[in-house]
Amino acid sequence: MTINKLLGITVFLILISCSGDDNNVDVPDDGTESSVLQQIFGDNIDLSNLYNYANQDIPVYITKDNTDTNVITDAKATLGRVLFYDKNLSVDNTIACASCHQQAFAFGDNANVSTGVNGVTGRHSMRLINSRFARETRFFWDERANTLEEQTTQPIQDHAEMGFSGQDGAPDLSDLLVKLADLEYYQELFEFAYGNTTITEERLQESLAQFIRSIQSFDAKYDIGRAQVQNDNQPFPNFTDQENLGKTLFFTPPNQNGAGCITCHGAPEFDIDPMSLNNGVIGVFGDPTATDLIVTRAPTLRDIFNYQGVLNGALMHDASAVTMVAAIEHYNEIDATGNTNLDNRLRGGPGANGQNLNLTQADILALEAFIKTLSGTNVYTDTKWSDPFVN
Template sequence: MNNKAPHTFALIGLAFILISGTIDLDNLFNYANQTKPIYIVKDNTPQNNVINDKTATLGRVLFYDKKLSANNTIACASCHQQENAFGDDATQSIGLDGGLTGRHSMRLINARFSDEEKFFWDERAVSLENQTTQPIQDHTEMGFSGTNGQEDINDLIVKLSEIDYYSELFNFAFGDKTITEERIQLALSQFIRSIQSFDSKYDIGRAMVTNPNTNFPNFTAQENQGKRLFRDPPNLGGAGCLGCHRGDEFDIDPNSRNNGIIGVAGSTSIDLTNFKAPTLRDLVNPDGNLNGPLMHDGSLTTLMEVINHYNEIPNNAANTDLDNRLRPGGNTQRLNLTNTEKLALEAFLKTLTGVDVYTNEKWSNPFDANENISLIGNSLATDDHKFGQTVTLFPNPVKEHLNIKVNTGDYLVTIFDLNGKKVFEQNISESDAMNLYRLRKGIYFLKLQNLDSKKIITKKFIKQ
């Protein structure tokens, strides 16, 4: 079961909680132009799907929306959780009607920064774009499979087309309201590729040196020893981890084969088809706790179990596709690491964990506690509701009197606090001023409704 222990790092501030449920399309998060270290050089973004803020914003909503499942209970984020580096702390994730996924849900963090373009443990998806809608069309996971009486992806598209915020968001991202599977794939993959973590202790140290083989000034002696063991090949006294988990990205070599784990989650069967692996970054969270069990079957539950596995690869005759790097000289790998060396490797792996990605709002759930979402901003002013472009609030921030300038007509002004509680209401005609001296300091949302056309525009303001 998915029983989560509380993480101190994941305690989210009150403001973070209160603004959930609202997306301001005039003030988008930065997905397209995030900074990354100069030593991060791998990127599997295709030329036809370069990240832009509008499409990634749509992707964020799709990623967290349970309406993408047949019974409105499962979202992509149900199995790929921000607090677990976008993985799951359960061995098998819970899907539609309590069904379990066949493999452990892979962490999605830094999915963009890899030479490997294929996705899923068994690499059955030729790209991240192709991967994104396969869980939606899985009979067990999200249920739009088109088999055994289930609806198919076309039924999902009809369903989404009837939801107002998707009409707005697809038009916002693509220039018209048409929803297709390809557009869903483009948006979801942009959001996922935007999820990055480069503020770890490793990154701080890496920025201080030219050669990653040298000691990092901010590392302990144990962590530097672990780094050397990770990087050096076995014939030079190391563990050879860098041979498969390469560079500063710590991505998996696309040519990797089986790593010696051949189990099937929840079964006694074997599976030799798993060659993909996520980055080694953020194996643990900032508290040092593992972000869920490891390997495709979730069979290893501590970093030390992983180190012990590679220290002595099982000699299993049933494993006919073991990576040759784990079979030196025709024999399964025996590194003969000491306990001190194992602890050093463990210490080094923990330096690969960042902080920001676990709490940054740009990757958080945009829906409120009731699974509702509101879109605000003049960017919504399409040909159907241009009146929002003529609405002006001033001054903003406001101390006492808030002036509102609108076209001729009758309007209802309603003001809500960040909890969604109505705190003020007034009818106005054309331009008017509202006395808000009774409002407490804070952020508020003003909803202006034209009483004739019923069109609505929402604006945000600050009360000082």
């Protein structure tokens, strides 16, 4: 054997030994380098086998849909999922959308106010469950965002929340777009979803909104019962007597000895009436002397509780109701004094001094029992809505 052949064999053996565990790049069986997506997300993001976001089953009795022209696609919702969970969307890489809207709490927060990069949120984080099916197309407690798309990038640009505000020397949204463009996995994801790697605020809004609208919950005890009857006014065969009583009180107007909840929280979506004004809760978290009269929106009543019957966090924008009984008791007796923005439906009878429903303790507990039937199970564990960065 010649010296050249011996040298060739030696070099070959050295190359083999160098291709072992010390190599930072995984080499699949087919001999090609794994993509950046595989390195970052493992099996959580598979562009050849996307989760079903676009064609999920929706009950025939659900008729509301605020999608408008931003129709959900699996590709863009997948991109939206990554953006939703990515802490790179905050200035110091510590806060993601999912930090304040957690899957474990129906995409809300069990903290009274949520922690941001420069402080805390001004109001309790609203649950995002079933956002697609809200009659009210404006978002935030004070409805300052005209669409869900517009809402998605406002927390990113909030100085306290995610920090790309441009205030006090902080970077602004244009800096975020440059930051994301430098991340290789976004080059792959935007190319896949949009056909090129260009990242814009509009594309962030579009894909984040698609992912959020895909988050739905229609496997509750209520849905099982509703499918067995012609309408909500009939007793549900799968309900207890207490749950059916609570349903009747929920749907019956106050002048007929009911609670009249249905006038503001329309079934079967149980979202808020777009014409609603303030609900009588005017507090500001952490400041007992301040008032907040401009809160006129609320999340759906679905999944206020989790599937174990535990609240997914305090109720109301100021987290002032820590139990459902406390929230119902608020509506049982409302003082209209000093509230110039109180919804007329809560002003009561002659004199308009405030609502007094005269609900008994048994009535209140029945209403609570009914509201618990609005909670599903799948939304808390379904992988397609989970954190793709967790391997």
